[in-house]
Amino acid sequence: MLTEALLIALWAGIAGIDLFNGLTHIHRPVVTGLVVGIILGDVQKGLVTGGMLELVWMGMAPLAGAQPPNVVIGGIIGAAFAILTNQDPSVAVGVAVPFAVAAQAGITLLFTAFSPVMHKADEFAEEGNLKGIAKINYFGISILFVSYFIVAFLPVYFGADAAEAMVGMLPQTFIDGLSLAGGMMPAIGFALLLKIMLKKEYAGFLILGFVLVAYLELPILAVALLGTSIALYDYFINKSNDQTPPGNKEVITDGI
Amino acid sequence: MLTEALLIALWAGIAGIDLFNGLTHIHRPVVTGLVVGIILGDVQKGLVTGGMLELVWMGMAPLAGAQPPNVVIGGIIGAAFAILTNQDPSVAVGVAVPFAVAAQAGITLLFTAFSPVMHKADEFAEEGNLKGIAKINYFGISILFVSYFIVAFLPVYFGADAAEAMVGMLPQTFIDGLSLAGGMMPAIGFALLLKIMLKKEYAGFLILGFVLVAYLELPILAVALLGTSIALYDYFINKSNDQTPPGNKEVITDGI
Amino acid sequence: MLTEALLIALWAGIAGIDLFNGLTHIHRPVVTGLVVGIILGDVQKGLVTGGMLELVWMGMAPLAGAQPPNVVIGGIIGAAFAILTNQDPSVAVGVAVPFAVAAQAGITLLFTAFSPVMHKADEFAEEGNLKGIAKINYFGISILFVSYFIVAFLPVYFGADAAEAMVGMLPQTFIDGLSLAGGMMPAIGFALLLKIMLKKEYAGFLILGFVLVAYLELPILAVALLGTSIALYDYFINKSNDQTPPGNKEVITDGI
């Protein structure tokens, strides 16, 4: 069992990287089913279970950092469980989902934990050290690999029941809270952007964009189009004005 | 009965003032029920009826001068009737509502009748006479008191049946018409504002605000936010321009 | 039968003109029913059938060149068929509609075929030849007359069955395709307008109008109001600026 568990964990590591990098989508259940089937020696069952898990995850999309139940762990545990316990593929889904949810919470923690590393990246930038930046990215990938490796290894090696008991120890509210925090996180990124970009002169446009989405539920693209239409107006129509006395321009930049 | 009727009328006068002034909300049925109960000697019944009438009126909000059935008269007549005729509190509601609707129509008339007094207020303003302004407000409150006093006194003293007959003489269409007129009245206030504020230069923004609400059903706050965003643009970004030749500014004010 | 068929065809020609010109609405089924009834000697039946066909066509409106099943041909064939075959008026509808749909496809072809004539009109304009322009319009009307004349004559003279067989030869997909092309045609007109009006300076407003309708589904009137509000802002508020140094104006027109 150790060999199989190690092979499956290896695949989980690779697939876990592919979920965020490469994105060749070898990480999808439909592929993972085949791979796990080969490893565990039941290609047919692997294919069928992978196909069914694929349908379950279809449409759970990773939009703007929001995380659906982890598709990599879900696919791997589901397929492995179906083959090892010789259960009906549809039962596999029930086992796969709690692991996938827990893994998703883990990813939130990972994305949180990786934030401090950015300050190292800032230092490298300050030094013009591009190698350093590269290393940070390689490091990120290694972390991803190791995390997925471990998370996939344990339940396969120790059996789903034992693993499930472990997962069960994490309170659901805690997991939900992490996922909620994940949904709030983009606020920090936007605040960083604002710190750089926001000047009194342009604050009106921040309001504009907000109102258009909050009240009128426009998609971002429509807001960008409207912003462009104002920018064009400002660029071309007010053109003559700003070109006049060069002294005045300073006033704009110095701002009030 | 006279004493009780007078006491209840007194309370109605006070509560009637509180409905528009003070707004401590002693005028709500849940309080009125207790007070009427004390006056008529059945605190329990008063409390229960008041509580039930409170639930009936909950959510009928006085927004922008629009008048729901009058909560003061409704609460008082309802509670008094329940105790005096020893009826089930839920029956009290049926009696209270027609009086409350009629009282609401009366309020519309009162708000109409009080408009001419504003011209006296203009005169006081012209003279810098702040005492005069104060007197007008005290006068307004007195009128409120007297009106509520009478409207509450009659049905309690003469009995609900007799009073209802009187109310019944007012045609429903007339009452509805008054309430409809009440809904149209804000037009006059807005027209007065426009007379002062509207200049050709800004007419576009009047249109803007109208279109945003009429077609897109935005709340006022959203319109104010969008207006602010335009004002900020205008203030900061067009800034340099308007500061240039002082001669030009006159053009703006003299306007075409 | 020839006389009757000719008279009916004559009426169809007149009504066909009225559908687009004059618009006195003598072309509606309620009038056509009477006329066909007189021609075929059964005024009662004509009136009743016309009335019923009127109700069928009510609400199929000719908006922006989009064509509902042709009301002229529908009304005439329906009324004539009801009287000639002595069928119940409601059966007439079933016969009338396929002819009306085919006629509508024919109208799309006619509007397509008439486009080249506009280049003759351009030549006349270039020569200042207003008589020429008039002739083109008379020619257009004649074409309308002749087309309707023929399309109405055939089924009445040869009988609905024979005519229907002819119509049946046109594949439905082809007719649908023509109607679809009709819906796309306004793009060409708008492109011609853009060729004349679009300058980089104003492209933002094209985007604005598009976004307001595409995403917010505003009616054209609301867009025009918003456009007006911007134009007023631009006209009055930016006024002083553009009046300043005359040299700058050239910059605007020469554009980037």
Place this chain on the structure above:
Amino acid sequence: MASNNKEKDTKYSDQSTDVSLSKSDLNRMAWRSLFLQASFNYERMQAAGWLFSMAPALEKIHKKKEDLVKSLKMHMEFFNTHPFLVTFIMGIIAAMEEKKNDIETIRGIKVATMGPLGGIGDALFWLTLLPISAGIGASLAIEGSIAGPIVFLIMFNIVHFVLRFGLMHYGYKTGVKSIAKLKENTKKVSKAASIVGLSVVGALIASYINLKTTLVINAGEASVALQTDVLDKTMPKMLPLGYALLMYWLLKKGWSPLKLIGITVIIGVGGKYLGIL
């Protein structure tokens, strides 16, 4: 020249800014604000009550009679907002008066803030605080407990009075802090205030004038409801806009607001009798 006259009209002649309102001045104003709607009416709504509440400040600030009169006249103009949040506006406006801002700017800020605060206040108090506190009170009362009305009054009024007084002071501080800057640039600020103010008036017209026609034309099988089939499809709220513009036009032609109020009553009642409104 017209513009010069106008400029004079909108500026206080005494531009000294040495008066400062004290805490107790602000508290007096907050108490008086309880009477905001004492003389509520359809022509000016809360104007006279607003002026009554502002009186302590205005009296102290404008020592020249001429300026006081200018100020009183402006504050007697149409005003309407939420009766609790009003003190926030009062605080700001008091600070602006103190700093002798241009009258047009003051009016602009009044109009620009009254609409949104009205809407917010209605949501917060009439639709939130009231149902919550009255709900608790009523459920106790229905069980016959005298705690019902008492709990209700305490809950409601703690929020009420903390806000009423707190916002007065907060508004004044905000005003003092941000008004000094505004004054430097009077023209531009009053332009900005006009932009927001008139947008808000346009929005108020579409939000708060209730006028719909119930006219339905029945024609044989067809029936056309003027409001839903025609107006709502081309220009919803056309009647409120039309009526506001009619009032505006009549005002400009010299009709008195009183006459307009009378006409409105007649139209309302008449329209109901004719069944078209």
Place this chain on the structure above:
Amino acid sequence: MASNNKEKDTKYSDQSTDVSLSKSDLNRMAWRSLFLQASFNYERMQAAGWLFSMAPALEKIHKKKEDLVKSLKMHMEFFNTHPFLVTFIMGIIAAMEEKKNDIETIRGIKVATMGPLGGIGDALFWLTLLPISAGIGASLAIEGSIAGPIVFLIMFNIVHFVLRFGLMHYGYKTGVKSIAKLKENTKKVSKAASIVGLSVVGALIASYINLKTTLVINAGEASVALQTDVLDKTMPKMLPLGYALLMYWLLKKGWSPLKLIGITVIIGVGGKYLGIL
């Protein structure tokens, strides 16, 4: 220099404004407006009929051949509005021609008004007046009464002709009154007209071009409808916009409108056969 040439192009060389259109001129134009759609076609829609209706005015106003030609060319450009309300635009434009406004300004006003009046007219006449009058007529006719068609025609045409003639005169008067001012400031007015005009064109593109794909990709259990699942979620009306811009680009590349019409027919019929449109 380019700008100078352009300026010449858009200005009438004879700037005299002594011609005044008489009532009977306007009436002749109103009669002719009955032929607005005589030569309706997909390239210019009502342009030739519009020019035919304007002819009496243009002939009288432009005595210089050069100016007449300039004017006729502009009036042969794409035009489409409601066939009843059109006379209002005619009146205004006639007044503008009379006052020798800049050609660009005239075009801007034409485009800015034709869209909204089209929409309003469709709502008022096709969706209101017609169902009402025809409803009454039909209900009488169904009972066998000859009054049906007669009542219908009288009702409908009283409104029709009163508006058609009335709006012509009203539009002209409005034009004369408000146009004198506009002319002083040609550049600014034509800029304003362009702003409204192009906003309206953008709106027309999204409103009046009907193009949707019916393409549905079925993939095992999944099925993705291109229009509703993708386009409508990112950019509704993307196909109409794309098609209009394609036509614009081809026009600029020198393709003739005729060719574009032919292509449109082919795409429409082809798309139906392939089942993708």
Place this chain on the structure above:
Amino acid sequence: MASNNKEKDTKYSDQSTDVSLSKSDLNRMAWRSLFLQASFNYERMQAAGWLFSMAPALEKIHKKKEDLVKSLKMHMEFFNTHPFLVTFIMGIIAAMEEKKNDIETIRGIKVATMGPLGGIGDALFWLTLLPISAGIGASLAIEGSIAGPIVFLIMFNIVHFVLRFGLMHYGYKTGVKSIAKLKENTKKVSKAASIVGLSVVGALIASYINLKTTLVINAGEASVALQTDVLDKTMPKMLPLGYALLMYWLLKKGWSPLKLIGITVIIGVGGKYLGIL
């Protein structure tokens, strides 16, 4: 003076534009873009991966260390877009760097494009391409055919890689073509970019921050849900806006992003435990 310093900060000191990126440079960047999310985190999202992908270009373009550092610092700022379409932005930005555009302008374009491309990409790939190809693959796999995963991977990745590489070259070409013009007029362009950029940030705040309160106040018979009954009626998305502004304010007060991330985790978990979020 402040403005002079600032100007220096946002301009590259070496303004030479003689470097041109080769096809193979662009291809290297496209390969590297596969690692866009290698160090994904909540503080900067894809920033470090973005910088890693841009490195070949930046290294070649900025020969002065001082300029390279300026550039790297800017490219380490917050960034997030769709991981396939990102190469289009990369191409454009590479061209802008090559032409030594102002840093503020480059940032403006980055921010203005990342939001819309994020939304479009999510719709095209996660909601369209993936379900189609995976749907086909899954239906084959369920029948036990090994063709399932193979067909899926081929279908998906042909589109994926053609776009990833194609858009890199297309973006670069577009950038080179249209950037020369932009540079002449730096101030105006960076103003235009700020307008679009900040509108997009406002939109992102309302779109992508998920924060709702589940607080429901039950008061006897009445029950008020804070989110749906109050916030959604006055200002939907008020919590996301408030939270973003709070973060902004704390950043300005000198708090580190890390601290903010920690606080966010605490609020999220705490809010869940208290049942108010």
